[in-house]
Amino acid sequence: MEFWISKKSLAKASAEGERELREHPELLEKGRMIIENEKLKNPMPHCPLCGTDNIRRISSSAKVGNTLAFGIYGNKRKKQFECLNPNCRYKF
Numbered sequence: 001m002e003f004w005i006s007k008k009s010l011a012k013a014s015a016e017g018e019r020e021l022r023e024h025p026e027l028l029e030k031g032r033m034i035i036e037n038e039k040l041k042n043p044m045p046h047c048p049l050c051g052t053d054n055i056r057r058i059s060s061s062a063k064v065g066n067t068l069a070f071g072i073y074g075n076k077r078k079k080q081f082e083c084l085n086p087n088c089r090y091k092f
Protein backbone atom coordinates (compact mmCIF):
# COMPACT_ATOMS: atom_id res chain seq x y z
CA MET A 1 0.00 0.00 0.00
CA GLU A 2 2.72 2.42 0.99
CA PHE A 3 4.57 1.54 -2.18
CA TRP A 4 1.66 2.74 -4.27
CA ILE A 5 1.29 5.90 -2.24
CA SER A 6 4.94 6.82 -2.66
CA LYS A 7 4.86 5.92 -6.35
CA LYS A 8 1.80 8.13 -6.79
CA SER A 9 3.37 11.04 -4.95
CA LEU A 10 6.57 10.65 -6.97
CA ALA A 11 4.57 10.75 -10.20
CA LYS A 12 2.70 13.77 -8.90
CA ALA A 13 5.92 15.58 -7.97
CA SER A 14 7.42 14.82 -11.36
CA ALA A 15 4.26 15.98 -13.13
CA GLU A 16 4.35 19.19 -11.12
CA GLY A 17 8.00 19.69 -12.07
CA GLU A 18 7.18 19.19 -15.74
CA ARG A 19 4.29 21.62 -15.50
CA GLU A 20 6.52 24.16 -13.79
CA LEU A 21 9.10 23.88 -16.58
CA ARG A 22 6.38 24.28 -19.21
CA GLU A 23 5.07 27.39 -17.53
CA HIS A 24 8.52 28.78 -16.75
CA PRO A 25 10.89 27.68 -19.51
CA GLU A 26 13.42 30.21 -18.25
CA LEU A 27 14.04 27.89 -15.28
CA LEU A 28 15.43 25.28 -17.68
CA GLU A 29 17.49 27.90 -19.48
CA LYS A 30 18.80 29.21 -16.16
CA GLY A 31 19.82 25.71 -15.06
CA ARG A 32 21.51 25.09 -18.39
CA MET A 33 23.44 28.36 -18.11
CA ILE A 34 24.64 27.48 -14.60
CA ILE A 35 25.97 24.16 -15.92
CA GLU A 36 27.66 25.89 -18.87
CA ASN A 37 29.25 28.41 -16.50
CA GLU A 38 30.62 25.60 -14.34
CA LYS A 39 32.05 23.91 -17.44
CA LEU A 40 33.75 27.14 -18.49
CA LYS A 41 35.16 27.74 -15.02
CA ASN A 42 36.62 24.30 -14.43
CA PRO A 43 39.38 24.09 -17.08
CA MET A 44 40.86 27.41 -15.96
CA PRO A 45 40.97 27.78 -12.19
CA HIS A 46 41.11 31.12 -10.48
CA CYS A 47 43.88 32.38 -8.25
CA PRO A 48 42.79 31.41 -4.73
CA LEU A 49 44.42 34.55 -3.35
CA CYS A 50 43.27 37.46 -5.55
CA GLY A 51 40.57 35.64 -7.55
CA THR A 52 41.78 36.57 -11.03
CA ASP A 53 41.64 34.09 -13.87
CA ASN A 54 44.75 35.71 -15.33
CA ILE A 55 46.94 32.75 -14.52
CA ARG A 56 49.23 30.46 -16.42
CA ARG A 57 50.20 26.85 -16.09
CA ILE A 58 53.80 26.39 -15.07
CA SER A 59 55.38 23.90 -17.44
CA SER A 60 57.75 21.26 -16.14
CA SER A 61 60.69 23.04 -17.78
CA ALA A 62 59.81 26.26 -15.97
CA LYS A 63 59.82 24.36 -12.70
CA VAL A 64 63.55 23.59 -12.90
CA GLY A 65 64.24 26.46 -10.51
CA ASN A 66 61.81 24.99 -8.02
CA THR A 67 63.33 21.54 -8.18
CA LEU A 68 66.06 22.45 -5.69
CA ALA A 69 63.49 23.79 -3.25
CA PHE A 70 60.92 21.03 -3.61
CA GLY A 71 63.14 18.10 -4.54
CA ILE A 72 61.32 15.01 -5.78
CA TYR A 73 58.07 16.28 -4.32
CA GLY A 74 58.19 19.24 -6.68
CA ASN A 75 58.49 16.97 -9.71
CA LYS A 76 55.50 14.93 -8.63
CA ARG A 77 53.15 17.90 -8.52
CA LYS A 78 51.22 17.73 -11.77
CA LYS A 79 49.18 20.93 -11.57
CA GLN A 80 50.98 24.16 -10.92
CA PHE A 81 49.72 27.56 -11.83
CA GLU A 82 51.16 31.00 -11.41
CA CYS A 83 49.02 34.08 -10.90
CA LEU A 84 49.91 36.72 -13.49
CA ASN A 85 48.60 39.57 -11.36
CA PRO A 86 51.84 41.53 -10.74
CA ASN A 87 50.70 42.40 -7.23
CA CYS A 88 50.05 38.76 -6.36
CA ARG A 89 52.24 36.27 -8.28
CA TYR A 90 50.85 33.47 -6.14
CA LYS A 91 51.78 29.94 -7.20
CA PHE A 92 49.37 27.10 -6.55
Ligand SMILES: [Zn+2]
Pocket residue numbers: 047048049050051052083084085088089090
Ligand atom coordinates in the same frame (compact mmCIF):
# COMPACT_ATOMS: atom_id res chain seq x y z
ZN1 LIG B 1 46.59 36.13 -7.53
